[in-house]
Amino acid sequence: MIDILVKEIQKKDNPTVVGLDPRLNFVPTFIKEEAFEKFGKTPKGASEAFLMFNKGIIDAVSDLVPAVKPQVAMYEQYGAEGINAYIETIKYAKKKGLVIIGDIKRGDIATTAEAYSDGHIGKVDIEDEQCIVYDEDSITINPYLGYDSVEPYINNCKNFNRGLFILVKTSNPNSGEIQDLIVEGEALYKRVGRLVNKWGEELIGNSGYSQIGAVVGATHSSQAEELREIMPNNYFLVPGYGAQGATAKDLKVCFNKDGLGAIVNSSRGIIAAYKNAKYTELQFAEAAREAVIEMQKDLKSVL
Ligand SMILES: O=C(O)c1cc(=O)[nH]c(=O)n1[C@@H]1O[C@H](COP(=O)(O)O)[C@@H](O)[C@H]1O
Secondary structure, three states, X not given: OHHHHHHHXXXXXXXXXXXXXXXXXXXXXXXXXXXXXXXXXOHHHHHHHHHHHHHHHHHHHOOOOOEEEEEHHHHHOOHHHHHHHHHHHHHHHHHOXXXXXXXXXXXXXXXXXXXXXXXXXXXXXXXXXXXXXXXXXXXEEOOOOOHHHOHHHHHXXXXXOXXXXXXXXXXXXXXXXXXXXXXXXXXXXXXXHHHHHHHHHHHEOOOOOEEEEEEEOOOOHHHHHHHHHHOOOEEEEEOOEOOOOEOHHHHHHHOOOOOOOEEEEEOHHHHOHHHOOOOOHXXXXXXXXXXXXXXXXXXXXXX
């Protein structure tokens, strides 16, 4: 997965990930009306609206960006219908040549982790048959339960050429409450960064980067700089740009000298760009495309 991701980033000359975090108040009225007319104001109606909206966004940006990151919670809240929209979004984006980063942030003990891992990035056994279910290329996971909770994902990365982005230093304002605690003389996020680097050592691809990446928030620049230093081979998934306030200057430190090493997510800043007064609802996809082009320019200006 990592070599394909790096190739796509280079081909499109763009380290931007579009976050597919739909919410009903981001979906234009004309799409909601169509979905609700078919399925009512029900979980199925909401999920249909998300899928139509996502397809519009994907069509508008797929030639510009290497990857999309659907955030599962937005879909999961609508139950089975929502999950179906999540899976259909993945299928559609894959058909358009996009790398999928499933933002599922799973974390549990080993046996449970195995089930999550098989469902999302491996295969599930159905007696003598095996079946691919979600089919993301990579997923986000939480490592704070320790290695036995991470190993099942690493095994599937090896077996199925998948990738991980492991939470190391998250973008939210309170992330320091736990992640910045000093443990045996160094901040916990650094300790976790070193672990992630070690876990990724045996999965380094031709690009020089590991299938095992890290989530490092753009909103914590100095911590990101330290992590870049101790994790040279791990790709960073960098959230926090745009809606959470981080700028290209803040996240420059997430990149290596080769101009690679980080992929920057923006969700609301792209999918809800049409809320800006210069657009109408009908222009939601065009607005997303223009937001991606702006973001690409902005990121490239610091690389
Ligand atoms: O793993 C993530 O993607 C993630 C980690 C993190 O530290 N902070 C963070 O915001 N995210 C996700 O990145 C997206 C940010 O969305 P926007 O703030 O709208 O760009 C959401 O899907 C978050 O769940």
